[in-house]
Amino acid sequence: MFNFRQLPWILVCIFLFAGCATQSGKNKMGSTSSDTKERAQTRYDLETMYQLGRKYQDEARFTEAITTYENILSIDPNYAEAHNGLGVIYSIQGKFEPALQHLQRAVALAPLASHLRNNLGYTYFLLGRKPEAISEFEQALRLDPGNEKARANIAAIRNKTDMTDATGE
CATH class of the missing domain: 1.25.40 (Serine Threonine Protein Phosphatase 5, Tetratricopeptide repeat)
Known part of the structure; x- marks a missing residue:
């Protein structure tokens, strides 16, 4: 037979266990949903910056393209396409040492x-x-x-x- 005096304790236990399961919005990987959203936003921002760099590069506005790619790398030093963009521009400019450094890094990041x-x-x-x-x-x-x-x-x-x-x- 069910004892109604135990009901408050049962409810307290249920709420405690439910709270542990959803504590701070962490997912199975240990990051919070806000962390995931921030990373997604950062990826989007970097991709937008990269497209701007490509536009400058296609227009032979190399100074602006270099600045854009360097800004990307200051945020994410492992952004292979920014290294690639710098390598291509430096090759065009005859600056082969930095061109090789960036292109080799790009290949290492995305072989x-x-x-x-x-x-x-x-x-x-x-x-x-x-x-x-x-x-x-x-x-x-x-x-x-x-x-x-x-x-x-x-x-x-x-x-x-x-x-x-x-x-x-």
Whole structure:
């Protein structure tokens, strides 16, 4: 038979256990829902900044693009596409040492990204480092056989090598 005098204690226990289950809004990973929302907002903000950097880069407004990419990296030093953007711009400007540093970092952060391998290969090509360039272009094509830029770059480097061999230069 049910004892009504125990009802308040049962309710107190239920509320205590329910409170423990939802304490501070933590999810199974240990982060709070507000932390998750903040991270999502930060990712969105970084992506928005990256798109702005790309716009500047496409318009050859390199100073603004560099500033934008550097701002991204000050927030998230592991944002591979910001490293890629800086590497491409520095290659265009002939600043090969920082270009290599950023492109190598981008590849280290996202080793399966074909376009990053292609961009690193192209910088090696500009530096005359043909074996490294070919290796990166081949890796880019293994990762994405449809990467037309990598295909064109590897063809160009092989044609240049063939022409050099034929002329004896």
